[in-house]
Amino acid sequence: xxxxxxxxxxxxxxxxxxxxxxxxxxxxxxxxxxxxxxxxxxxxxxxxxxxxxxxxxxxxxxxxxxxxxxxxxxxxxxxxxxxxxxxxxxxxxxxxxxxxxxxxxxxxxxxxxxxxxxxxxxxxxxxxxxxxxxxxxxxxxxxxxxxxxxxxxxxxxxxxxxxxxxxxxxxxxxxxxxxxxxxxxxxxxxxxxxxxxxxxxxxxxxxxxxxxxxxxxxxxxxxxxxxxxxxxxxxxxxxxxxxxxxxxxxxxxxxxxxxxxxxxxxxxxxxxxxxxxxxxxxxxxxxxxxxxxx
Numbered sequence: 001x002x003x004x005x006x007x008x009x010x011x012x013x014x015x016x017x018x019x020x021x022x023x024x025x026x027x028x029x030x031x032x033x034x035x036x037x038x039x040x041x042x043x044x045x046x047x048x049x050x051x052x053x054x055x056x057x058x059x060x061x062x063x064x065x066x067x068x069x070x071x072x073x074x075x076x077x078x079x080x081x082x083x084x085x086x087x088x089x090x091x092x093x094x095x096x097x098x099x100x101x102x103x104x105x106x107x108x109x110x111x112x113x114x115x116x117x118x119x120x121x122x123x124x125x126x127x128x129x130x131x132x133x134x135x136x137x138x139x140x141x142x143x144x145x146x147x148x149x150x151x152x153x154x155x156x157x158x159x160x161x162x163x164x165x166x167x168x169x170x171x172x173x174x175x176x177x178x179x180x181x182x183x184x185x186x187x188x189x190x191x192x193x194x195x196x197x198x199x200x201x202x203x204x205x206x207x208x209x210x211x212x213x214x215x216x217x218x219x220x221x222x223x224x225x226x227x228x229x230x231x232x233x234x235x236x237x238x239x240x241x242x243x244x245x246x247x248x249x250x251x252x253x254x255x256x257x258x259x260x261x262x263x264x265x266x267x268x269x270x271x272x273x274x275x276x277x278x279x280x281x282x283x284x285x286x287x288x289x290x291x292x293x294x
Contacts (some may be wrong), residue, residue, distance in 0.1 A: 001171045003075065005039040006068040008032045009047060013065050016055045066138065073139025080281055091283040092121040096132040096144035099228045101270065102245030105145070105163075109294050113287050128201040133157065136275055142284035147203040147292075148269040158224055159271040162291060163182070166246045167207070167266040169259045172238040184262040188215045194222035194240035196231050203268070208243045213268055230255065 011021035013034070022029040045060035049151065056067065080091055097106055102124065112177070115241040129146040136144050137156055148159065149162060167180055169185055177194060179185030187256050190212060198205040212219040222240035228248065235242050243266065249258045272291055274280050280288065 001039065001042055002035075003071075004034045006071055008035050009039060009061075009064065010068050010072060012036060012048065013057060013061065013068075018030065018055065027113065037195045042234060047258075070139050074278060077278065077281060078144070088120060088283055089124045089259050089284060090119045091281065091289050092123055092165060093177050093281070093284045094123045094125065094140065095284075096125040096135055096141045096146075098128060098132075098145065098147060099126045100204060100245050100248050101145045102126055104165075104251055105230050105270070105294075107251075109287075109291055113290055117283065117286065121186065127201055130201065133273070136273060137276070139275070142280045143274045143288055145195055146271055147207075147271050148271045156205065156276055157273050158276045159273045162270045162272050164269050167204075167243050167268065168243055168246050168249050169234050169241055169261060170232070170249050170252075170256045171259065172236055173240045173255070173257045174256075175238050175241075178241055178259055182236075184260045186262045187211045187266065190219065190241070190243075191215070191217040192220065193220050196226070196240040196242040197221045197224035198231055199225045199227065204243065204245075207266065207268060211243075228259065 005027055008021065008027070010016055011024045018033055018036075019029050022032040023150075026030065029241070036047065043060065043064070043073060046058050047061035047064060049058055059117075084148055088139075095106075097156060105123075110124075113120070114122065122289050125141060127135070132141065132144040132146055135141045145162070146159070150159070150160070163270045171178055179189040189249045195208075197208070209219060223234050226234065228244070231242050231244070234240070243261075245268070248255065272288060274284075274288070281283070
């Protein structure tokens with residue numbers, strides 16, 4: 001089995017077209033087809049169902065695809081590791097993070113990293129912890145900042161706790177003060193309040209809804225489905241309250257009233273995750289060190 005054959009196989013699997021796949025990998029279409037057939041002979045199974053105008057994966061092809069992607073990703077990581085060893089003057093780091101962490105934690109750390117290593121390209125992928133864990137597992141990310149506990153525990157990942165962050169309630173200064181004007185509010189005080197809620201799959205949504213249900217009520221949504229910036233904008237407009245991380249509230253405080261949650265309050269644990277079976281590239285390890293020492 002040749003590395004090049006796996007590249008051609010993944011290209012066909014993703015385009016579902018031999019000619020477009022050949023253009024993608026810059027090879028003549030007959031050569032690509034010959035290499036795919038050679039791979040099938042070696043594996044002893046057809047990888048594609050070929051019909052005019054319709055290319056689909058066989059069961060064998062479906063089984064091979066995630067493995068081939070992972071092999072190619074590992075090879076890509078190895079190539080970049082070697083290329084960037086020249087005193088960290090060039091290279092890249094692929095970092096995943098939840099949107100709230102991109103707003104709150106990352107800007108200062110990434111600025112310090114960029115100032116120290118201006119030749120390192122930073123590729124940031126926003127997503128929920130579930131999506132980031134999947135991307136880590138298939139080699140699409142070097143590091144990810146995720147919320148613990150993980151939605152589905154993965155023995156293939158190593159996680160290091162980074163911080164525990166309090167959540168706060170934000171509201172419009174023109175709106176009535178949540179909790180009747182007290183300096184802090186309880187989760188129970190959110191009953192009957194109109195909430196601006198994040199989209200499904202957002203870690204903060206699941207945490208907030210679970211906390212309300214633990215107090216015996218279902219939260220009432222004024223607006224739902226937004227990302228962090230949209231949620232903060234809706235709160236500023238007076239559409240309702242939102243529960244957000246303290247760091248986000250501190251960075252976005254203009255036009256927002258910030259009210260702490262009374263003890264025991266709500267908090268979340270942020271961890272830095274990477275694959276256990278592959279060491280992150282050198283530049284990623286340096287970013288990891290800066291995050292842990294921040």
